[in-house]
Amino acid sequence: MFSENMTPSETNSKESNSHHQISILVHAKSFGNELLNRLSAAFLVHSEDTLDNLDTYLKEQSLFSLPDVIILEVDPQLSCFNYVNKLKENALLKGLVIILLSDKKDPNVRSLAMKSKVNDLYVSPLPIDDLCERIIFLVKFKLIKPQLSDLSSIDLRYRMPFFKRCFDVVACGSVLLVISPFLLIVAAIVALESKGPVVFKSKRVGTGYKVFDFYKFRSMRQGASDELSKLSALNQYDKSEAGSTTFVKLKNDPRITRFGKFIRKFSIDELPQLFNVLKGDMSLVGNRPLPLYEAEMLTSNEWTMRFLGPAGLTGLWQVSRRGKADMSERERKKLDNFYAQNHSFWLDLKIILKTFPALVQKEKV
Structure with a gap:
């Protein structure tokens, strides 16, 4: 609940920042502050400068405070893929939405991303508006996925005349x-x-x-x-x-x-x-x-x-x-x-x- 001392503008700002109630953990320092600022305007964002710090942050979280989405930049050594595989092996973390950001188009990076089964890969220059829409979709889809089995009784097959x-x-x-x-x-x-x-x-x-x-x-x-x-x-x-x-x-x-x-x-x-x-x-x-x-x-x-x-x-x-x-x-x-x-x-x-x-x-x- 908002404080009674908040001004209308402060209240609107708070509602805007938490509108989707989607929390994002970001490690993408190479992409500058613009990315963080744009994401922070729509989501709850926490940023870490290194993968080690990001890993430490995750270990400190409870089951109820884990982020919904993790955004990682693709580093020159491609160590991010080892970390993604590590996340996938953790029963508590393998369900997180993972999005990778690359500074250039690279077939090898794309191949590794598909092999690691990340949710998406974006290449610079980043279409940030599209990225935000994609985040919302992926999180909503993750929430409704367990309910999709209830739709099994609905027949949507095409029947050829x-x-x-x-x-x-x-x-x-x-x-x-x-x-x-x-x-x-x-x-x-x-x-x-x-x-x-x-x-x-x-x-x-x-x-x-x-x-x-x-x-x-x-x-x-x-x-x-x-x-x-x-x-x-x-x-x-x-x-x-x-x-x-x-x-x-x-x-x-x-x-x-x-x-x-x-x-x-x-x-x-x-x-x-x-x-x-x-x-x-x-x-x-x-x-x-x-x-x-x-x-x-x-x-x-x-x-x-x-x-x-x-x-x-x-x-x-x-x-x-x-x-x-x-x-x-x-x-x-x-x-x-x-x-x-x-x-x-x-x-x-x-x-x-x-x-x-x-x-x-x-x-x-």
Whole structure:
């Protein structure tokens, strides 16, 4: 309760500082006082200059005075990751929200952050307003997470309309019957050009977060997936959003074979996905199924909407902005959400008709 001697301005200030009642422990001296001042305006903040002091502070806290969030800067020696792993091993501390701050974009730091399973990683220059919103979301999500099991009785699965499913089966079956000789020729060339399986299978997340094997003609050399973290600087989406990015699409990807460039340019590598449609993994038209590392980052209410609509071979973003270098990550997410909320048979027909001129990519992505 506030003191009766407080002035209205002092009362408002106190309410502002403790509005969210979120306490944050910060070790980020390299980022200056601006960060601390901005965080202190919205949260209850305690700062320590060294990891040792921060560790001592944590040990002095009771179960009821532990911070909700710990913000750590990534030091040149990367010792912060050892400390994060130490926190994860402590049964009382492993549930804390941990956010890392880095002074530069570094694929190795990003890889270590994902391996350590921190809640987020921000890169300088810091989008502090976004950081504050993210803190609020992460803390609220932590509070409601134990209650999510109560929602298990609610069925939010997408049910494909009968007519849409019939259209998928008839259309895909007819196309596969006609192009089967062409598929055999492509498969033979892929096998002759480089070692490895002709059809590449990867785990994708589709409607309702269903995970399935996603088929494509292999267009990259064998072992290409292991090289992805080293090539993040080529990501088409990195320059479109401040901080971390969700979608990955590489420009001039060096892992692609010569024939792979050809079948990618004309989207021939996508043809095996017609079998995914026949199996019922996805539809002809819908939101593109995402790799696991992308889907696990889309957990906010704003973006999970895309998974409540059909997954598809082609979709709204492919025919409207596909292959254009200026397409931002946010634009793609908004297009996916729009389709999930407004899909219909007639919209599907329009997308199919627009897919053919969009098959040839203008950008090498």
